[in-house]
Amino acid sequence: MSLLNVGARALLANQVALQTAGHNIANVNTPGYSRQTVVLQTVQGQFTGGGYIGQGVDVQTILRNQSELLTRQAAAAGSTQSADATRAERLRQLQEVFSGGATGLGAAINDMMNSFSDVVSSPTDLTARTVALTRIDETAARMRSASDRVNEIQYTVTEQLGSSITAINSLASQIASVNEQIARAKGNGQTPNDLLDHRDQLIRDINQYVQTTQIPADDGTVGLFVAGSQPLVLGTNATPLSVGDAQDFPGSGQLKLYFNPPGATPIEIDENMLGGGSVSGLLRFNNTDLAEGRNLLGRMALAIGTTMNYQQTLGLTLDGAAGKPLFATPASVQGSTAGSAVGTIDFTDPTKFSPTQFAASDYEVRYDAAGVGGQVVRLSDGKATAFASVGALAATQIDGLTFNFTTAGAANERVLFKPFASAAGNIQALVYSPRDLAAANPVNAAMGTANAGTLQLSQLKATGVPTPPGLVLPPNGDTATPPAFPGGIQLRFNAGPPATYDVLNRGSSPATTVATAQPYTPGAPISIDGWQITLQGTPKSGDTVNVGNALDPQYGDYYTRNAGNASALMGLRDVKMFDNATLSDGYAGAIAQVGTRTQSASFAANLSTTIAANLERDRTAVSGVNLDEEAAKLIQFQQAYQASAKMLQIAQNIFDNLIQTVGR
Structure with missing residues (x-):
């Protein structure tokens, strides 16, 4: 037997x-x-x-x-790889918005600025004026198109986040169910291998969306935690996640992941605590990368629009009227907060903003514990500027912006400002009639007929600065014959050395002296009453330069043949606007910033993919068939x-x- x-x-x-x-x-x-x-x-x-x-x-x-260590390492590496790959993919889509070449936004801007050269050459040519206005309209259209593409990317990100959350909640419920089966099977003293494999695979799947920490229990179940401490799965219970607007900044476009415990208020999870997973990559892209791309685009639109609008309003149209704005730009930007503060950034008063100082960033105004002072934080790099009160804040320009609060914030309240977010999407051309292009200077200048030196006029333009008082035109002369006084402003030179000049107001008889013995440097701009004249050459004593109001009747319709303001508009292409770069180089800088982010994200994705593949290979070497x-x-x-x-x-x-x- x-x-x-x-x-x-x-x-x-x-x-x-x-x-x-x-x-x-x-x-x-x-x-x-x-x-x-x-x-x-x-x-x-x-x-x-x-x-x-x-x-x-x-x-x-x-x-x-199987190796528990390799299994967890492979899951964590796969989670990191998913986050990096997702972010890199979206950044490549954003990079396409900032494309170069003949069809890019940079080419449209260059064509617009260069089109003013024909207006400068022939200010009365309506065709040249029409081409310039067409280029302006095309630039606005391309900016809107680029903004629409950014909005499409954001929409797809939001949709992908929604589907990812649905997948996470489904996987969490499945893991909770498998936990229950494993706990029951463990009662017989043997290990349910296939159930354990199934659970590990579910954990790997859920880590593709959000990185988890696994903690085993004595009954054979495994607890999954997100962001370090929130129990996504605990025993046989799963808690759902959701995505929504940031609690502190509703309607701002900032998205946050929420943990939703039963019968309690949803808990906002800091995205920096999420680690890996596609949700982490999407949130980082939406709240950081996409926000920067939108700000780069909006800053360009707002700076170009406000700068060209201001210069246009300083000139004269073919009908002798003051120019009207070329672009529609936002009048103000409202701050976003869940508290009581009410604040705006105003773009209607040129004394309250400076486009050449704009930084492509969102800003947070953070009130202190007393609710009186606080600091303004530039979110792109974390630079903080302290303020003692809302009055002091309104009197201070930060990156060319002024923050005005009609209602101060409460203690520890935060207010989010997105000054450039909607600028590109709302910009549009406002001037379509070629006669309404303000190409002429509101002032004209002439050398004295008896000048003996070598003075020559290099440039004359209206600047409107300092503000106040802004542009103050020279007085008109007397129209009687003979005139009782000639009108205008006269610069009378003394050869020196050093060479100097006096400023005379000829708006009355006799002329009054406004300033005396002002130093003269050839090629250095002379700024008076919101207009600027640049002279070259060496004067003799008694040489004069007369500057008059272009609409003074004694000059007739000379202003129609003047293109001084068109020249000033064209000169804006060489003004340092974006990050201490000229307008033509500013777009290239924007391309470089987005390209650098994309390249860095692609490198991180390639690296994390290699690490994940190596760890998965090591795990398979132990567990594979x-x-x-x-x-x-x-x-x-x-x-x-x-x-x-x-x-x-x-x-x-x-x-x-x-x-x-x-x-x-």
């Missing part, structure tokens, strides 16, 4: 081994499957006077070949099974012979 028992045990053990090898082969392509191995143990021998007689073999357990190895085991266990069957056959023959012998 003992031989029969030994053979039966061997037959069953080898049958289990064959079944396990077949199970491995069947699941060679199953994601997350861990190779299983039969662990055999010797049955305790029977003691006799002649020693212990062996009683065969039993199956101790079915071992799951090798078909050659399993085929060899099939032959091995088949032969052992056949030998066990032969053993039973021999035992049966012996037993039969014994019965026959006893029966005689």
